Amino acid sequence: MTDTTPQMTDTGPMGLRLKSAMPWLCAALLLLILPQIFSANATITLMNQMAITIIFALAYNMLLGQGGMLSFGHAVFMGLGGVFAVHVMSYVEAFGAPLPLPLLPLFGGFAGLLLACVIGSFSTRQAGTVFAMISLGVGELIAACSLIFVTFFGGETGVSADRTYGLPVFGVEFLRQSEVYYLIAAWLLLSVFLMYLYTRTPMGRMANAVRDNPERAEFLGYSARWVRFYSFIFSGFFAGIAGGLFALNYEIMTSESMSLVQSGKILLITFLGGMGYFVGPIIGAIVFTLLTTVLGRYTELSALYVGTVFVLTVMYCPRGLAGLLMMHEPAYRLGKLRRLVAPYLKVLIPVLVATLGCAALFEMLFHVRHAPPGDHEMRLYWVTFDSHSPIAWGIVIGVTLLAIMTTRALIPHIKDAWHDANTIDKGAS
Amino acid sequence: MDLLLVNLIDGLVTGLLLFMLSAGLTLIFSMMGVLNFAHASFYMLGAYFGYQISLYMGFWMALVCAPVIVGFLGAVVERYGLRRVHQHGHVAELIFTFGLALLIEEAVQFFWGKSQVPFMPPQALDFALFSIAGNAVPAYKVFMIFVAIAIFAGLLFVLTKTRIGMIIQAALSFPRTVEALGHNVPLIFMCVFGVGTALAAVAGVIAGPVLGTFPGMAFALGSIVFVTIVVGGLGSLSGALYASLLIGWITTFAASYDVGLADILNAIGVDQPLDMRNSPWRDFWSITLSQVGPILPYLLMVLTLIFRPHGLFRKGGL
């Protein structure tokens, strides 16, 4: 399941190299030109945030998706990595140590690795509930420590430093957001590449084996505990890298970055994207960051919507967004993907209308309940209307119901089209 | 010494309150294998429904009606949510309840707003029953103790003395066999989930007036309840009771006695450096028991899991 790339041994060595290098080259190119298209500082900050989240989510998925270990306290590795990186930065600032800034995330990574070694020494003995609960407990303990040990963690104010005091690299002093972007993009590419390679190493393969069947792995000569331990510390390392990049980007680390909320968020992101696939967390990180940022700009209820999306994902597509995309692989292989486009487009419109209609109902209900009494005027989808008027309610409810009914009516068509696009492959899965 | 007695009572109240939550959670866990992250959210729903009902029909009706409504909601969640997710395994179930907890918190804010709501104890119990060395013990707390004990007794009675209790106990250990015997296991699951959440709601109604009814109340309690059932041994009702009381007393006593780490270290002969201002260890020396009180349960849990993974109060293996 994790093995998303087709078997590569079929092609010759040259073809293999080129074919497997293509996606990376494309990604690098895209990362290079993105800031040319979106040059606003805020967009760059958003992209930086996304890149950091991607690394963190992939590191987290090393545990959850590949190692089968559910952690509720993974933010502490990122947090500690970040705090350590900030201290290194201040050290550079105070003593003028000759450290080029691009190397800073490495310090965060090693801090994460070290902490993971300590915690992993006792938490990876067992998987399952025991591991999950230890991670929850340790997460809470370290988060609490971050408020108690003010000299190191800086308390709720956090620790901060100035990145511009490092050694200039080819004259770049990292004064501007875009310069930081390129640094983060480079680290993103490198980390993703390394984590991808990791899945293809003996350790990466055995992590999957231990996840699926720890006992069998033991009888193949591998200690399930050590395999888990190594997965754990590598995950800690990359989480630390993410922390180091975070420190670089924001130049501040607060105790909030270690909290249970952060750990929960990364779990949501990974699951949303699809923990069974390497690209899952990447998709999850991008979609989640966009969803929260964009929704947050337009509605007070963004958290409600994100929560709803999440619960619906768990219920109806537990393999995440990546799983949803991968469902189309057989059709793609059959070359019949095109036959799905028209039916999809047809159903897209009522689904969109129904979703927007439901959201509108929520917004109107919220307005009726929480707007100051007497304030009946609300603005939604570029229309201003009276939130208390039965006509408005009638229209919205009517349109929504209609859209839902249309969607239901179209479901058989979609099923037929789906069946049609997948027919030759009927036997498998 | 007087304070000790008062603290024992307070710790008992906290512990029994925790027990009302952990009893339902542990029942649900041992039957369905689901660690229900949303359990404390049902506790919060209990408090909010209790508040809403008490506005119209008074506290006593709220105490009866809110748990029924929440229990029904819980059953619906099990039937239409959890059962669907069940086929995808435990991680998916856990994550589902995790998402549900978020959603309930948002929903509560949606309907009742973000501020604290003024949920008051009933007038009839709003007086000090007795006082020990100037410390009043409100009648309401004594009432809380009685409710908790009544629930424990009731639960014990149902589980050990009634037919349905026997079936539940059997379904705990051998769900397949019970199903083969013609019992409707999914229905039993649904009922247990409903009853478990209703118990949480009872706790919510009676704790809401004293601990405050606000959207963050579930989050504040959620992980502590987990800690309780893990420390008690997953799936053990008596373990949950002992662990609840233990944690109730630990947090109470930690908050009321000012023992610093420095005192302990001095007592065992480690001297505190004189000038602490620039020492990186200064925070370490200034740690006090009340400062770390609320995180002691987590420490207890981690230690329990390392040394006795099956819980503090369980003998032998699973």
Next chain:
Amino acid sequence: MNKTMKGLCGAVAGALLTTSASYADTIKIAFIDPLSGPFAATGENAYHLFQYAVDAVVNDQGGVLDGDTFELIGLDNKISATETLIHLQTAIDDGVRYIVQGQSSGVAAALIDAISKHNRRNPDQQVLFLNYAAIDPALTNEACSFWHFSFDANSDLKMDALTDVIAQSPELTSGYLINQDYSFGRAVAASATAMLADKRPDITIAGDEVHPIGQVKDFTPYARKIVSSGADFVITGAWGADMYGLGTALISNGFTGPIYTYYAAASGITAGFGEAGKGSLFIVAEGQTNPPVSEEAAQYVSDFKTAFPGENFTLARTSNVMRMLAAAINEAGTATDVVAVANALEGLEIENPFGGTLYMRPDNHQLIQDVHVMAHTDEDIVNALDGSPFGLRVSDTVAAAGRDAASSCEMDRP
């Protein structure tokens, strides 16, 4: 496929961020505070107060300079430093030059730090930070900044006023300090200890402790300890659910002395205490509304309540922030050169409709104003809170508190 996703999402984000065009005749002010999550209630209330202040104090009075108006942009930071910094970036891109924030001194410190760096690195995009509520004394002392102005009396100034009142109450002989375990809570405890020792050496401190912030589910054990210690008054800087939990635990466990607080009002707390808090709860704050100081102030409060029915009027200083900013912009003759505006703000002195005068200390950017000790009561209340009959009535006033208090601020000026 992840690449196309990325591209698509980037395009959406980019489109969203560039659509808001800026007008030359509006001066944008970003309000960055929690509008969702556990602290949303206070944040939202402050946002509405500012919305009202922008219109009532500036825009409806003809604006500033030659008719330029203020535009307030609300940004939800979920009380997180990270979110705040993201919003700061967005706001600056949108042409905002004035940032308003107040909930959490931690976030404020992060903002000061970030703004100092930003202003140094981007001299053409400099911004000012108008802090209306973060009162950690460090912000106007060792952590002070030229770009930061504090419009609430910092906790030392408030404590100064509070200890003055305590010093004049001979019946108080033993105090208990209980605070949240973080920089602000510790600052409250430290200044209370120092000032009480100075003003009333005969008062004993029966206990001085901190509790974990937001973690304590039941404050009863703390209340027991306080009652048993024999203390006859309590000082606390706790806020939110901690404040409510501590207060109710104290009162229900039989504590009868005064509880001096910083934040025991509004956001459901006033209604929550109700009758029980009467005679026990005191709060130290600025902005007198009960009894009203002037016709103008009373009118302002009632107009706000008409505009935002059901909302509390607590932060009188929200209007002062706008009043002083407008005055400074007019004096500087520009809204875009924030250094000029900052220079104009320094030493600015204007009348406060809520009593006394407002004076911005130039050496540390701390606003000097009257600080009051107010009682939680339902008698003589014009401006009630939380829809209950209760409110805060001024019982003691310290005029221009801390006008010449020492400050350790060493400011880097541009």
Next chain:
Amino acid sequence: MTHALDISGLKKSYGKAEIIRGVDLHITKGERHAIIGPNGAGKSTLFNLITRRMAPSAGKVHLHGQDLNGLVPCKINRMGLSRSFQISNIFPRMSVFENIRCALLWSMGFRYSFWSLVDRSKPLTEAADAIIEQINLTSRRNIPAGVLSYAEQRALEIGLTIAGGADVVMLDEPTAGMSNTETDYIVELIRKVTVDKTLVMVEHDMGVVFGLADRISVLVYGKIIATGTPEEIRANPTVQEAYLGTAIKAEQ
């Protein structure tokens, strides 16, 4: 001469119930040894005790003269003892090829390596393909193991067990639940893959046992009542009485 496997005084009890009541067994190198016995005799428990899936209450197990006491399964495996399971114990989400490759990793010296890529190791791929060839699953190479037929899964299980190159191979009921043709296929497979290896197997099918084993031990109620060549066992009156007679009759 040291035995491949030396078992002495092995006991296992749960509370008062003694499941294995003192087993002594010596298996020489290169021998094909079968353990038979009625249901509930403790055959699988004995297997689990030898391979340390469970800890024995008393007694010792020596592999090539080395005491296995206190060792974890992975260590025992690395010493050259490999086992299969009664219920198929494979990695269902991985392809057949990957299953076998995982089984090869340790013995080919990759250990906990995170610096080498499995795809790039030619010897590894070749070795895995050779074993797949050996267990006749070449046509199923890239199919997830979970969707294989039952017999194929059993074959894969045997493949996993022998892939690591262990010289002592323990098979727990390799032909359980199979049709006759499938059984023949598996027996042939076992014969093929255990050349020059020590084989210990638990088996119900007497045809398989008598066709394959060099020596047979009979386990009844946690005790070995007889050990010997197939002929000796067939002739042994105790065995006849306790167990074999009925079983053999059932066979015929």
